[in-house]
Amino acid sequence: DAGVIQSPRHEVTEMGQEVTLRCKPISGHDYLFWYRQTMMRGLELLIYFNNNVPIDDSGMPEDRFSAKMPNASFSTLKIQPSEPRDSAVYFCASSFATKTYYNEQFFGPGTRLTVL
């Protein structure tokens, strides 16, 4: 398996532009997570999906951020408009559930976003 795939790996944009980050989870996984990592705030969970349905979006910083999962093999995280403080590494992770829900998450390589 190729693991979790994220694109692009690097994104440089100007303030005010729309940014779309993409994620393909591991086939068969039914949970998908979006995280953001910065030096100041560490690793933050933004939103997660179960069976393509958003379960908890309490970590989404503000209305400029939105996430979708139109099918089991694809998710997007969109920032519109982007601001310099959105600069971070964004990770996607996936996992699968069993009766006891204790399965580990598999992380993608991340997208390094720089907003100028």
Place this chain on the structure above:
Amino acid sequence: AQSVAQPEDQVNVAEGNPLTVKCTYSVSGNPYLFWYVQYPNRGLQFLLKYITGDNLVKGSYGFEAEFNKSQTSFHLKKPSALVSDSALYFCAVRDISSSNTGKLIFGQGTTLQVKP
């Protein structure tokens, strides 16, 4: 509230010496605990997990962790450190605060520096 604490921002150890990276947790009920490692410019990689059973859990790259219920700790250990073990280590606990339990709560991370 459930939480995970990694009391040390950085741990320094000489190559060949044993290493310990500390983690304490606070959860109601039985904890499901995880350790992840992050190498520079990479995503998080799963190392090991404790669900139930033997308190000493063995994982990837020669790492192990000891679950101690009375001290609410889950310290990561390795008998002989390698320079290549230098990385950022995260402890995590499964969030059981809601019926949908796919979420993990991560600690702030501990940087391990192994010197030759």
